[in-house]
Amino acid sequence: MEYIKKEFAAYNIHIIKTDIFKTITIDVNFLRHVKKEEITIRNFLSEILLQSNKNFTTKRSLAIQANNLYNPIVMSSNGRIGSFSNLSFSTQFLNEKYTEEGMNEKSINFFLDLLFNPNVENDNFDLKSFNIVKEFIKNEIKSIKDNTTKYGLIRLLENMGKDEPFSYRGYGYLEDLDNITTDNLYEYYKDILRSDKVEIFVVGDVEEEQIIEYLSQNFKVNTVKKDMGSPIIEHEKLRGRINKIDEKENIIQAKFNIGCKLKNLSEYERRYVLPFYSEILGGSSSSKLFTNVREKNSLAYYITSMVKQYDNILMIYSGINRDDSEKVLSLVKKDMANMKKGNIEDNEIEVARKNILTSLDTITDSPSRIISAYFSKELSNGDDIETRKEKFKKVTKDDIVDLAKKIKIDTVYLMHGEDN
Amino acid sequence: MEERIIDIVDEKLYYKKLDNGLEVYMVPNTNVKNTYATFTTKYGSMHDEFVPIGENKMISVPKGIAHFLEHKMFEMEDGIDPFTFYSKSGTDANAHTTLQNTTYEFAGPNNFLDNICYLLDYVQTLYLTDENVEKEKGIIEQELRMYMDDPIWVMYDGVRNNAFNKHPIKYPIGGTIKSVYQITKKDLKKCYNTFYHPSNMFLVITGNFDPEITINVIEKNQNSKKFKEVPQIKIKDYKESDKVAKTYEEIEKNVETNKFAYGIKINLGKIINMSEKKRNYYLSIIFESLFGMTSEFYEKMIEKNYILSPIEIDKVYTNTHLFVTLLSETLFPKELFAEIDNLLKNIDISLDDLEMHKKVLISSEIKLYDNIIALNDSIVNNVIKYGRYDANTINLVRTMNLDEARRIIKRLDLSNRTLFVVKPLTNQ
Numbered sequence: 001m002e003y004i005k006k007e008f009a010a011y012n013i014h015i016i017k018t019d020i021f022k023t024i025t026i027d028v029n030f031l032r033h034v035k036k037e038e039i040t041i042r043n044f045l046s047e048i049l050l051q052s053n054k055n056f057t058t059k060r061s062l063a064i065q066a067n068n069l070y071n072p073i074v075m076s077s078n079g080r081i082g083s084f085s086n087l088s089f090s091t092q093f094l095n096e097k098y099t100e101e102g103m104n105e106k107s108i109n110f111f112l113d114l115l116f117n118p119n120v121e122n123d124n125f126d127l128k129s130f131n132i133v134k135e136f137i138k139n140e141i142k143s144i145k146d147n148t149t150k151y152g153l154i155r156l157l158e159n160m161g162k163d164e165p166f167s168y169r170g171y172g173y174l175e176d177l178d179n180i181t182t183d184n185l186y187e188y189y190k191d192i193l194r195s196d197k198v199e200i201f202v203v204g205d206v207e208e209e210q211i212i213e214y215l216s217q218n219f220k221v222n223t224v225k226k227d228m229g230s231p232i233i234e235h236e237k238l239r240g241r242i243n244k245i246d247e248k249e250n251i252i253q254a255k256f257n258i259g260c261k262l263k264n265l266s267e268y269e270r271r272y273v274l275p276f277y278s279e280i281l282g283g284s285s286s287s288k289l290f291t292n293v294r295e296k297n298s299l300a301y302y303i304t305s306m307v308k309q310y311d312n313i314l315m316i317y318s319g320i321n322r323d324d325s326e327k328v329l330s331l332v333k334k335d336m337a338n339m340k341k342g343n344i345e346d347n348e349i350e351v352a353r354k355n356i357l358t359s360l361d362t363i364t365d366s367p368s369r370i371i372s373a374y375f376s377k378e379l380s381n382g383d384d385i386e387t388r389k390e391k392f393k394k395v396t397k398d399d400i401v402d403l404a405k406k407i408k409i410d411t412v413y414l415m416h417g418e419d420n
Numbered sequence: 421m422e423e424r425i426i427d428i429v430d431e432k433l434y435y436k437k438l439d440n441g442l443e444v445y446m447v448p449n450t451n452v453k454n455t456y457a458t459f460t461t462k463y464g465s466m467h468d469e470f471v472p473i474g475e476n477k478m479i480s481v482p483k484g485i486a487h488f489l490e491h492k493m494f495e496m497e498d499g500i501d502p503f504t505f506y507s508k509s510g511t512d513a514n515a516h517t518t519l520q521n522t523t524y525e526f527a528g529p530n531n532f533l534d535n536i537c538y539l540l541d542y543v544q545t546l547y548l549t550d551e552n553v554e555k556e557k558g559i560i561e562q563e564l565r566m567y568m569d570d571p572i573w574v575m576y577d578g579v580r581n582n583a584f585n586k587h588p589i590k591y592p593i594g595g596t597i598k599s600v601y602q603i604t605k606k607d608l609k610k611c612y613n614t615f616y617h618p619s620n621m622f623l624v625i626t627g628n629f630d631p632e633i634t635i636n637v638i639e640k641n642q643n644s645k646k647f648k649e650v651p652q653i654k655i656k657d658y659k660e661s662d663k664v665a666k667t668y669e670e671i672e673k674n675v676e677t678n679k680f681a682y683g684i685k686i687n688l689g690k691i692i693n694m695s696e697k698k699r700n701y702y703l704s705i706i707f708e709s710l711f712g713m714t715s716e717f718y719e720k721m722i723e724k725n726y727i728l729s730p731i732e733i734d735k736v737y738t739n740t741h742l743f744v745t746l747l748s749e750t751l752f753p754k755e756l757f758a759e760i761d762n763l764l765k766n767i768d769i770s771l772d773d774l775e776m777h778k779k780v781l782i783s784s785e786i787k788l789y790d791n792i793i794a795l796n797d798s799i800v801n802n803v804i805k806y807g808r809y810d811a812n813t814i815n816l817v818r819t820m821n822l823d824e825a826r827r828i829i830k831r832l833d834l835s836n837r838t839l840f841v842v843k844p845l846t847n848q
Contacts, residue, residue, distance in 0.1 A: 020451035022429065022790050059722070063713040067776045070783040098428060098786050132722055139728045139749065142676040148569045250674040250845055253565035285503040298558030301566060319566045351507045358510030361529050365452040
């Protein structure tokens with residue numbers, strides 16, 4: 001596996017050349033600082049560019065063309081990485097060795113056409129496509145409660161900081177959707193090509209010269225790369241007393257979520273010690289929470305801790321009976337207190353270390369994981385995989401106990417039904 | 421051990437049936453670091469009426485018992501459970517139960533030979549106490565409650581329940597909270613003894629490993645254990661009518677838009693002189709071309725605003741029927757259902773459509789070999805559905821043609837349908 005980074009005036013191209021996959025993956029990211037009022041329009045763009053283009057003016061004709069090209073997967077999303085908003089487009093297609101000669105170029109053209117040849121007439125996006133996408137997004141936004149686990153986490157984060165980027169809703173907001181027009185959407189599209197920071201990743205058995213040449217000729221953005229600073233969100237002040245929220249919804253299983261804020265962590269702690277903490281507390285089926293809440297007390301089917309590293313947040317989430325919430329909370333507090341006091345067995349640390357290292361060892365098995373490893377290295381000026389392994393090998397119990405002292409419960413959120 | 425070169429992708433399938441009846445399928449891929457192994461019994465939630473080993477009368481056990489047993493396999497007498505064992509080497513362990521099978525799995529790049537032996541060992545021992553059976557009930561209750569809040573899950577369960585009259589495919593995989601609390605240690609033992617014999621099970625291994633060394637280790641492990649000879653397992657046979665049990669049901673839930681499942685129950689008895697696998701590929705293509713992203717119908721429905729999201733097409737097979745579920749969201753249920761009814765009255769497929777979907781099948785099959793988990797799943801599904809995996813999918817797809825497709829279409833009766841609708845709450 002060979003890594004080549006090519007820097008252009010407007011963007012970087014990262015090529016990971018390897019012959020272990022039968023596919024070629026290309027991933028294009030448009031980055032800027034996240035703004036709440038831009039989430040919906042960025043989402044809209046991510047959908048409409050995949051809805052139709054100048055050559056294929058309906059979703060159906062696009063889908064037929066894709067199938068005839070041996071079904072390249074094309075995906076788009078608008079996500080948040082700390083304080084950055086990332087509008088991302090990716091494609092994965094079979095290397096032409098397995099299909100027909102010329103398919104690589106055709107597949108790349110198909111993908112780039114979606115990005116640079118939109119269905120626009122007189123500076124307006126095509127109204128028919130626009131309306132279909134608008135209905136689709138409206139439904140997505142409104143259906144936020146369909147997934148109760150996800151909704152419970154969104155509500156937890158909103159209660160931890162209503163105006164903080166970490167609580168912004170990923171699908172966007174109805175009031176912003178109403179303000180989007182075929183005209184201002186096209187303006188925004190042009191603005192992205194002018195001002196977003198662009199990072200391109202390619203994974204597969206490709207000729208680097210050829211692919212760089214091809215992309216540099218066909219990638220029509222005229223942004224100027226600039227330093228965006230760090231995406232990491234720091235919390236100003238921590239709450240003195242735990243914020244307890246209780247909300248009623250028409251649901252059968254209560255969702256019980258706990259949000260913690262992390263403050264004054266060093267880069268080393270955030271990157272290398274925090275994963276240990278979360279893993280030992282509730283990251284696996286041998287964690288403290290799994291053992292104590294599920295196995296010993298039969299209070300839950302799942303209880304998991306999760307780190308949002310760029311947000312300096314740790315979340316614990318579970319599905320329980322409403323009446324058990326105090327019991328679960330006291331078990332969680334007890335496990336967290338134990339970690340602070342250093343009641344962590346060597347064996348727990350070694351299991352966590354093994355899990356973390358294994359996960360790093362297997363990154364190269366998957367194109368998308370390879371890309372996200374190089375992407376996060378690029379974003380936060382991080383270490384490469386080998387250096388990360390070495391540093392993870394050296395994390396000690398003292399490191400974990402020191403970190404545990406910096407983790408504070410901010411909000412405890414319970415969502416439950418009328419009588420359960 | 422049999423070896424077969426898999427065309428086009430240039431990979432190799434290894435197969436061996438051991439003396440005790442256990443079948444082993446292996447597809448190595450030394451390009452990746454990880455190894456993925458699954459150990460499956462051909463026993464799922466639908467096998468709940470059978471003659472237990474050593475008895476002679478058909479019995480009926482509480483619903484959800486296969487899934488309960490899956491949970492209990494993670495209990496070991498020495499107190500070191502499989503999660504603990506596997507976590508020492510950074511290996512992920514898990515299990516899942518479906519309508520047709522129960523599968524135990526692990527994935528990890530370390531300690532492979534020990535891991536595979538341990539997989540055989542923990543699944544081939546049962547450790548039940550009254551206490552550990554009781555404590556599981558609260559955990560499973562929470563698992564079932566979690567599914568009850570998922571509208572899609574509720575809809576799949578609901579529509580299947582209404583489509584079938586007798587066949588136990590009608591019941592939820594995990595049973596009900598009530599049936600779970602009825603399960604006893606004795607029931608679990610009977611199911612285990614009947615369905616966990618090596619001759620009813622198979623191993624599938626994909627990823628980075630050496631097939632020769634691996635098969636030797638597996639054989640040595642199996643030869644060191646004694647299994648009773650078992651007669652053919654007798655499972656109840658159901659005479660399932662072509663008619664659905666109930667044609668319509670609606671419920672209210674915390675959703676924003678109507679979600680619907682349109683279920684079609686199809687008797688497959690008239691499609692003869694064709695392998696089941698090929699028949700199923702034709703059926704996939706037929707429904708994809710009718711309702712998928714490339715269909716005229718989907719485009720029309722989106723333009724009319726009758727449908728708000730892509731139509732998900734799900735298929736479940738019994739020995740006599742195919743049950744297809746179309747799933748999406750709509751603001752106009754009545755109008756939409758009339759459109760679907762109307763479309764199904766007279767269907768056809770074009771040569772272009774067939775050839776295009778063949779390309780998609782071929783490319784998906786090739787892509788499988790980049791993903792050891794997806795490949796493993798696909799092999800498991802093949803063995804469950806067709807009794808074996810022959811690695812011959814691409815050649816099979818290439819022989820598909822319009823005449824055969826149309827012959828199948830002529831023999832499909834698509835008139836037995838049932839609807840399940842999840843509506844937003846009215847009191848809000």
